[in-house]
Amino acid sequence: MVPALGADAMSRHQPSDAVRLSIAEATALGTRALEHIGYSSEEAAATCAHLVDAACCGYHFAGLPRILEIADDPRTKEARQPIRVVRETPVSMLVDGGNHIGYYAIYKTALMAIDKAKQAGIALVGLYNCALSGRNTYYLELIARENLAGMLFSSAWPVVAPEGGARPMLGTNPMAIALPTGNGPLIFDMGTAAIMRGELALRSRLNKELPEGVAIDANGLPTRDPHEALKGSILPFGGVDRHKGYGLSLTIQALGLLAGASLPRGRVQDYAQLFVVFSPGLLIPEDQFKHDINELIKLIKATPLRPGVDEIRIPSERAFRERERARKEGLLVDRKVFEALKKMASAQAGIQAE
Amino acid sequence: MVPALGADAMSRHQPSDAVRLSIAEATALGTRALEHIGYSSEEAAATCAHLVDAACCGYHFAGLPRILEIADDPRTKEARQPIRVVRETPVSMLVDGGNHIGYYAIYKTALMAIDKAKQAGIALVGLYNCALSGRNTYYLELIARENLAGMLFSSAWPVVAPEGGARPMLGTNPMAIALPTGNGPLIFDMGTAAIMRGELALRSRLNKELPEGVAIDANGLPTRDPHEALKGSILPFGGVDRHKGYGLSLTIQALGLLAGASLPRGRVQDYAQLFVVFSPGLLIPEDQFKHDINELIKLIKATPLRPGVDEIRIPSERAFRERERARKEGLLVDRKVFEALKKMASAQAGIQAE
Numbered sequence: 068m069v070p071a072l073g074a075d076a077m078s079r080h081q082p083s084d085a086v087r088l089s090i091a092e093a094t095a096l097g098t099r100a101l102e103h104i105g106y107s108s109e110e111a112a113a114t115c116a117h118l119v120d121a122a123c124c125g126y127h128f129a130g131l132p133r134i135l136e137i138a139d140d141p142r143t144k145e146a147r148q149p150i151r152v153v154r155e156t157p158v159s160m161l162v163d164g165g166n167h168i169g170y171y172a173i174y175k176t177a178l179m180a181i182d183k184a185k186q187a188g189i190a191l192v193g194l195y196n197c198a199l200s201g202r203n204t205y206y207l208e209l210i211a212r213e214n215l216a217g218m219l220f221s222s223a224w225p226v227v228a229p230e231g232g233a234r235p236m237l238g239t240n241p242m243a244i245a246l247p248t249g250n251g252p253l254i255f256d257m258g259t260a261a262i263m264r265g266e267l268a269l270r271s272r273l274n275k276e277l278p279e280g281v282a283i284d285a286n287g288l289p290t291r292d293p294h295e296a297l298k299g300s301i302l303p304f305g306g307v308d309r310h311k312g313y314g315l316s317l318t319i320q321a322l323g324l325l326a327g328a329s330l331p332r333g334r335v336q337d338y339a340q341l342f343v344v345f346s347p348g349l350l351i352p353e354d355q356f357k358h359d360i361n362e363l364i365k366l367i368k369a370t371p372l373r374p375g376v377d378e379i380r381i382p383s384e385r386a387f388r389e390r391e392r393a394r395k396e397g398l399l400v401d402r403k404v405f406e407a408l409k410k411m412a413s414a415q416a417g418i419q420a421e
Numbered sequence: 422m423v424p425a426l427g428a429d430a431m432s433r434h435q436p437s438d439a440v441r442l443s444i445a446e447a448t449a450l451g452t453r454a455l456e457h458i459g460y461s462s463e464e465a466a467a468t469c470a471h472l473v474d475a476a477c478c479g480y481h482f483a484g485l486p487r488i489l490e491i492a493d494d495p496r497t498k499e500a501r502q503p504i505r506v507v508r509e510t511p512v513s514m515l516v517d518g519g520n521h522i523g524y525y526a527i528y529k530t531a532l533m534a535i536d537k538a539k540q541a542g543i544a545l546v547g548l549y550n551c552a553l554s555g556r557n558t559y560y561l562e563l564i565a566r567e568n569l570a571g572m573l574f575s576s577a578w579p580v581v582a583p584e585g586g587a588r589p590m591l592g593t594n595p596m597a598i599a600l601p602t603g604n605g606p607l608i609f610d611m612g613t614a615a616i617m618r619g620e621l622a623l624r625s626r627l628n629k630e631l632p633e634g635v636a637i638d639a640n641g642l643p644t645r646d647p648h649e650a651l652k653g654s655i656l657p658f659g660g661v662d663r664h665k666g667y668g669l670s671l672t673i674q675a676l677g678l679l680a681g682a683s684l685p686r687g688r689v690q691d692y693a694q695l696f697v698v699f700s701p702g703l704l705i706p707e708d709q710f711k712h713d714i715n716e717l718i719k720l721i722k723a724t725p726l727r728p729g730v731d732e733i734r735i736p737s738e739r740a741f742r743e744r745e746r747a748r749k750e751g752l753l754v755d756r757k758v759f760e761a762l763k764k765m766a767s768a769q770a771g772i773q774a775e
Contacts, residue, residue, distance in 0.1 A: 158512060158543045159703035189512045191543050193704045216679065218697075231733050232724030244672045246679075255672040257665045280661065287727035306660020307634065311611045314736040317721060318598045318609040324713040325570065325600075325704050335717040343572075343697055349513035350547045350679050359678040363689040367671060370586030373641035379585050382668040 081127060082401035089397045093119050097131050100408045103415035104138045106168070114170040117201050122400075123393035124386035128269055129202060132404045138411070142166065142198055150175055153327075158187045161327055164197030172197035173340055177206040180344045181213050189345035193326030198223075198338045204256040204383060207245035210344055211252030214353065217245045218343040222323020225336045227260045228300035230313035233287025235300040236336065239264055240319040247347065249357040253364065254383040259316035261302045261309075271297055280306065435481060436755035443751045447473050451485050454762045457769035458492045460522070468524040471555050476754075477747035478740035482623055483556060486758045492765070496520065496552055504529055507681075512541045515681055518551030526551035527694055531560040534698045535567050543699035547680030552577075552692045558610040558737060561599035564698055565606030568707065571599045572697040576677020579690045581614045582654035584667035587641025589654040590690065593618055594673035601701065603711040607718065608737040613670035615656045615663075625651055634660065 088096065094115055101111035114137075122130025137143055148165035150172055155161070160183055164172035176194045183190035203219045210217035223238025243256035261281035270277060271293035282296035283289055290296055303312030320328075320336065328339035347356045370379050400408075442450065448469055455465035468491075476484025491497055502519035504526055509515070514537055518526035530548045537544035557573045564571035577592025597610035615635035624631060625647035636650035637643055644650055657666030674682075674690065682693035701710045724733050754762075 154704065156542055156703055158541060159699075161704045187512065188510055189543055189545050191699050191703055228727075229721050229724050229733050231727055231730035232721075233727045234725050236721055236724050244676070246672075246675050253672070253675060255668045257668060261662070278661075283727065287725070304662045304665060305658070306662055307632075308615070308658045308660055308662075308666070311658060312662070314609045314611060317736065318600075318607070321600050321607060321714050321717060322598070324710060324717065325701050327705060329709075329713045335713050335720065345513075345545050347679055349510055349545055350508065350515045351681060355683075356678060359683045359689050360675050363675060363678065366689065367583050367586075367590055370583050370590050371588050371641070373582075373585055373587045373637065376585035379583050382671065 081399050082404075084402045085399035086402055086405045087397050088400055088405075090119060090123070090394055093122070093131060093398050093400065096405075096408050096412050097134055099412035099415045100134050101137070103411040103418075104134075104143060106171075110168065110171045113174050114168055117170045117174070117205050119398070120205055120390070121202055122398050123390040124202075124204075125389040125393075126202065126386075127399070127401075128265065130398070131400050131408060133201075134411075135404065135407055137168065137199065140199065143168075152179070158183070158189055159191040160193075162192065162194040163327070163330070164194055166331075167197050169197045169200035169338070169340075173200055173206050174209075176340065177209050177342065180217075180342045181210055181215060184210075184215050184344040184346060185213070188349045190342070192342040192344065194340040194342075195327030195338065196331040200338070200340070202256065203241055203243035204245075204254050204386070206342075207243050207254050207256070208252055211245040211247045211254065214247045214346070215344050216247065216347050217243075217345075219243045220319045220322045220326075220341045222320045222326070222328050222337070222339050224338065226264050226301050227303055227316060228283060228287075229317065230303065230310050233283065233285075233300070237303070237313075237316045237320050238323075238336070238338075239301065240316045240323075242315070242319055246360060247357070248360045248364070250361055251387060252383070253360065253381065256383070257304070259304055259312050259319060261304045261312070264301070267293055267296055267301060435753050436758075438756045439753035440756055440759045441751050442754055442759075444473060444477070444748055447476070447485060447752050447754065450759075450762050450766050451488055453766035453769045454488050455491070457765040457772075458488075458497060460525075464522065464525040467528050468522055471524045471528065471559050473752070474559055474744070475556055476752050477744040478556075478558075479743040479747075480556065480740075481753070481755075482619065484752070485754050485762060487555075488765075489758065489761055491522065491553065494553065497522075506533070512537070512543060513545040514547075516546065516548040517681070517684070518548055520685075521551050523551045523554035523692070523694075527554055527560050528563075530694065531563050531696065534571075534696045535564055535569060538564075538569050538698040538700060539567070542703045544696070546696040546698065548694040548696075549681030549692065550685040554692070554694070556610065557595055557597035558599075558608050558740070560696075561597050561608050561610070562606055564696075565599040565601045565608065568601045568700070569698050570601065570701050571597075571699075573597045574673045574676045574680075574695045576674045576680070576682050576691070576693050578692065580618050580655050581657055581670060582637060582641070583671065584657065584664050587637065587639075587654070591657070591667075591670045591674050592677075592690065592692075593655065594670045594677075596669070596673055600714060601711070602714045602718070604715055605741060606737070607714065607735065610737070611658070613658055613666050613673060615658045615666070618655070621647055621650055621655060 097115035180192040225235040227237040239260035241258045245254040277291045284295040284299040305312030323339035326339035326341040328337040451469035452465045534546040579589040581591040593614035595612045599608040631645045638649040638653040659666030677693035680693035680695040682691040
């Protein structure tokens with residue numbers, strides 16, 4: 068199949084000089100390293116489980132290497148308060164993430180949203196005051212594996228220019244939707260930016276040119292130089308249909324306001340997560356829905372192919388397939404990343420042994 | 422500003438030989454013509470209000486000319502049953518549209534969703550067994566004007582090929598999100614196809630070439646010939662990011678199954694509407710949210726411009742601006758369409774006078 072022209076292609080590239088670790092080894096290493104930079108064992112374990120899952124799904128640079136970025140992030144040093152529900156009704160909940168890391172706060176919030184949706188049938192849940200959120204697929208999979216449908220809209224700090232604009236005003240603002248099928252969840256997860264922020268940072272570190280049409284420089288002119296792009300703005304996704312990418316991004320920024328984005332700092336362009344979680348059984352008997360959705364997927368997979376294409380893909384299919392293999396074969400971790408994490412983990416082991 | 426490369430540009434073109442009608446005249450003419458082809462006065466009035474609104478917003482071919490297509494549509498001749506709620510909980514409702522026209526059934530369902538969301542705070546509402554749905558913005562505006570937030574996902578019959586596929590397997594599957602701002606709603610509404618079905622039909626009628634990259638022929642090869650495209654498939658939106666357009670389209674097709682798409686005919690690729698409607702006040706005090714969203718819109722509008730751009734647009738802004746003018750100045754209706762409708766309306770007047 069013509070590969071997805073994904074601007075995220077690089078973040079899936081396997082490191083060239085790498086160490087192979089079992090899932091258990093990678094998990095222990097990452098968790099220990101996160102504890103070393105000040106996270107509780109619960110927060111470290113939840114965060115590391117997410118990172119290992121991302122790496123298993125083929126997103127290597129969204130895996131353990133992230134721990135080095137987390138260690139460098141100024142927010143990691145800031146004070147954290149307990150995660151707490153600040154407003155609640157039978158069908159909704161607003162959660163203050165207490166400046167905890169997104170990987171952990173969103174995970175905890177997803178679990179609360181699941182409980183709420185199981186009780187009320189549907190739950191609208193907002194979360195603010197936490198950054199570094201990882202892959203939305205991870206949280207939605209938790210939801211779909213409980214036989215619930217979920218939507219997640221995430222607003223963030225501005226790095227993307229609005230259509231026609233020359234300054235970053237919007238986050239990369241992903242949206243994701245998951246449905247249970249009884250056969251492994253169907254999860255669609257996309258950023259509304261033409262390139263992920265982490266991918267841009269990676270290309271800048273590696274001096275690697277950007278694809279055409281994903282960024283502008285500080286003067287608003289198109290650029291393929293990642294350093295100029297970092298001083299400028301990312302563009303919304305969608306190529307010739309970029310006005311749709313822009314409109315969706317702006318809408319998600321606004322949905323973030325519903326989830327309390329402005330509450331911690333009074334900024335209307337900030338991190339927040341809005342979950343809609345519900346039971347398909349509210350509308351359709353569970354068996355009927357599972358039958359229908361599997362029938363739809365079967366039909367799509369059986370579409371006659373365009374010349375040169377070898378398979379019709381279903382969202383999340385490739386990632387889950389890779390994950391199954393990685394769980395058996397283990398993970399490749401860049402040697403430099405491995406050494407750095409080992410140093411952090413050993414120091415932590417020393418502290419714990421004292 | 423660089424105009425949106427909208428494949429819907431043509432559907433906004435004003436007719437060249439046209440008759441100017443006041444809103445009241447256009448409404449009377451359209452309603453009478455719809456009654457003539459068998460719609461009750463309530464159904465005709467609701468449908469015509471939608472069509473006149475679309476024309477006022479600048480979508481001329483989504484206005485009164487649609488009545489001629491409705492008249493030709495075989496479904497118009499099929500039996501209709503009363504619209505009825507077939508499954509209900511305090512937070513949800515599944516509605517059988519009874520083969521009524523979408524313009525009417527979706528309107529009625531939106532009103533029911535508003536009532537439900539006002540009572541429970543949030544409502545998940547599915548509608549099946551009705552086609553011809555018009556612009557989702559129309560229904561979401563009703564919702565946002567009641568100070569509610571709304572999302573609408575619409576599945577349809579297959580005219581779009583999945584990424585890599587050579588046959589239509591997905592509908593044009595639009596999604597729309599609306600938020601109240603206290604200052605006129607913010608509404609984002611997009612199709613997930615690279616070109617609207619109606620736009621393709623119009624280009625075929627007028628022998629007008631398609632833009633690059635919006636369709637394939639029956640062999641799965643790219644085509645700009647609208648006649649070949651009608652025998653082939655439309656592509657998902659998104660240009661170089663088409664895999665995102667495809668993933669979203671498939672997800673909306675699956676959401677349609679939640680809304681009962683398969684119930685009338687046992688087909689998993691069929692028309693359905695899924696509404697999520699909720700009160701922003703569940704999460705954020707109403708005044709705070711209105712303040713925040715207006716602040717965000719102000720910031721976006723004030724973004725420094727890229728060279729050659731004269732304005733940053735906000736979704737739905739242009740349409741609402743045009744509508745204000747049209748409400749004063751009236752509508753231009755293509756002369757041939759006007760004559761055809763006048764004939765239908767006079768025949769109806771004759772019947773009513775008898």
